[in-house]
Amino acid sequence: MVIRVAICDDVPVIAKAIEDLLLEYDSSLFEIDIFYSPFRLMELLEGNTYDLFILDIEFPNLSGIEVAETIRKNNFTCPIIFITSFKEYMEKVFKVNTFDYILKPVTKDKLYPALNRAIKYLDLDNSKFLFTFNKVFYSLSFSEIIYFEKNKRSVLIHTPSDIYETILQTRALLSKVNDNFVQVHTSFIVNVRCVKQITNNIIIANLNDKETVEIPISRKFLDSARKQILMKLRDFI
Incomplete structure (x- = not known):
């Protein structure tokens, strides 16, 4: 790279x-x-x-x-x-x-x-998130992924331009992502590098250079997620 x-x-x-x-x-x-x-x-x-x-x-x-x-x-x-x-x-x-x-x-x-x-x-370690869906193999750079959304058995993978899908349990998903990802809700895991603002119930993340997206943060994860996000952001500022 x-x-x-x-x-x-x-x-x-x-x-x-x-x-x-x-x-x-x-x-x-x-x-x-x-x-x-x-x-x-x-x-x-x-x-x-x-x-x-x-x-x-x-x-x-x-x-x-x-x-x-x-x-x-x-x-x-x-x-x-x-x-x-x-x-x-x-x-x-x-x-x-x-x-x-x-x-x-x-x-x-x-x-x-x-x-x-x-x-x-800039996340130049070239690490990738590898997954399959409908027998098709995908490889995404972690820096491309804004957040993961759990939807029953499925995981929706949100990037600036597309939404991908795979079948994965939350525990398995957490074991596959790198240190830049933090679980903020039972159904949401967010890329810290995309976080713009944290409130008591939502995270605002940069979807691209012009748009943002709101991701819910639950009371269960609020304190731990806020602490993890702020600690990780110190490495970037």
């Missing part, structure tokens, strides 16, 4: 230094594009998708915040790491769902922990 990275900084020396740190981290893991102009990056966003953005905040005629707002129009979940010389931007950057914020100069000690968390967030 390769992570497509867009680095945008109008100072070539800084952009090259960030690229070098990424390649030193793991030269086989990243496919890197460098942009010295934020306008050029925004021009290419419609035809190019990136898994990770590393953006400067201060440009002569544009703010990195505006670049991030453009990114978020089409991609709400990809990690964005801001690079800046000033702490004063912290409040603004988190309004565009920022993954991390690094003060210059960029060093291994600052960048590598952010990369570790981004890689974990």
Whole structure:
């Protein structure tokens, strides 16, 4: 699996230094594009998708915040790491769902922990959920699955674009999923990475970049599910 990275900084020396740190981290893991102009990056966003953005905040005629707002129009979940010389931007950057914020100069000690968390967030372990239905074999990446819904003997597997079905008991299902899934109801198991909000009786999860879905959370699972979800989310923020 390769992570497509867009680095945008109008100072070539800084952009090259960030690229070098990424390649030193793991030269086989990243496919890197460098942009010295934020306008050029925004021009290419419609035809190019990136898994990770590393953006400067201060440009002569544009703010990195505006670049991030453009990114978020089409991609709400990809990690964005801001690079800046000033702490004063912290409040603004988190309004565009920022993954991390690094003060210059960029060093291994600052960048590598952010990369570790981004890689974990992107779920690049290639693990799959394997199942069959009507004698047809399916293989889904866990990162594609938003939640499982138990319906009598069946399990409905909800993804952004489709709903799949298989026959599986709850105990067997829980043994097959990875650590990002938490049971929140007798009939529902949710992917923590998709959780947007938790209330006393529902979880709001991101269905895709524009839509959300409400998943019930029962009183029986409320305390344990809330604790598990918050603990797991700490690894991603």
